[in-house]
Amino acid sequence: MIDNKASFAEMEKDIAWVLADEETLKAKVAEMGREITDYYLSHPVKKKLLVVGILKGSVVFMSDLIRQIGLPLQLEFMKVSSYGHGTKSTGVIEIKLAIEDEILEDADVLVVEDILDSGNTLAKVMEYLKHKGAASVRLCTLLDKPDRRKADIKVDFEGIIIPDEFVVGYGLDFAEKYRNLPYVGVLKPEVYE
Numbered sequence: 194m195i196d197n198k199a200s201f202a203e204m205e206k207d208i209a210w211v212l213a214d215e216e217t218l219k220a221k222v223a224e225m226g227r228e229i230t231d232y233y234l235s236h237p238v239k240k241k242l243l244v245v246g247i248l249k250g251s252v253v254f255m256s257d258l259i260r261q262i263g264l265p266l267q268l269e270f271m272k273v274s275s276y277g278h279g280t281k282s283t284g285v286i287e288i289k290l291a292i293e294d295e296i297l298e299d300a301d302v303l304v305v306e307d308i309l310d311s312g313n314t315l316a317k318v319m320e321y322l323k324h325k326g327a328a329s330v331r332l333c334t335l336l337d338k339p340d341r342r343k344a345d346i347k348v349d350f351e352g353i354i355i356p357d358e359f360v361v362g363y364g365l366d367f368a369e370k371y372r373n374l375p376y377v378g379v380l381k382p383e384v385y386e
């Protein structure tokens with residue numbers, strides 16, 4: 194049998210400390226799911242609840258989160274580029290995968306993001322979705338670095354507020370690596386410096 198622990202160790206050697214372990218994430222995601230369900234029960238959806246994941250970082254969080262939302266919903270994805278292979282937002286944002294207009298029209302949209310940093314990416318995404326005729330656009334993020342915020346953006350459902358550290362795991366990457374770590378950890382600065 195293959196020892197998959199050995200390959201995790203290869204990634205784990207780059208982690209300075211664990212910011213949110215598996216148990217913490219599970220509890221937080223369950224709490225957010227309840228909060229979102231509650232919200233849409235008291236603000237009934239017009240046509241459909243459309244959960245929009247921002248690729249690729251939100252995929253792990255999103256797959257856990259939707260199983261905690263007790264309402265009929267549809268899934269869509271958007272891909273937006275902002276970072277390249279660095280650790281700081283370039284400020285240049287490009288929509289690489291959009292959603293069909295008919296799907297967005299009159300939909301109550303819940304955007305699911307892994308982490309909110311400067312907010313530049315999300316501000317653009319929210320604007321785009323409203324412009325396309327969504328009935329409502331709400332934002333849900335697992336992690337938030339408020340110290341680094343540049344854009345004026347309102348978070349409707351927030352998971353964990355974190356310090357200004359570069360984190361990976363549970364979907365978050367550095368140069369496409371570490372997404373499959375089951376927890377969120379702070380990357381050792383020597384890995385990206």
Ligand code: IMP
Nearest residue numbers: 250282309310311312313314359360365
């Ligand atoms: P923003 O436009 O500066 O808010 O950038 C948001 C995007 O940057 C997120 O969707 C992440 O893909 C990426 N990002 C920001 N901070 C981190 C981090 O600490 N680790 C991994 N990716 C991050």
Ligand code: MG
Nearest residue numbers: 248249250307
């Ligand atoms: Mg991302």
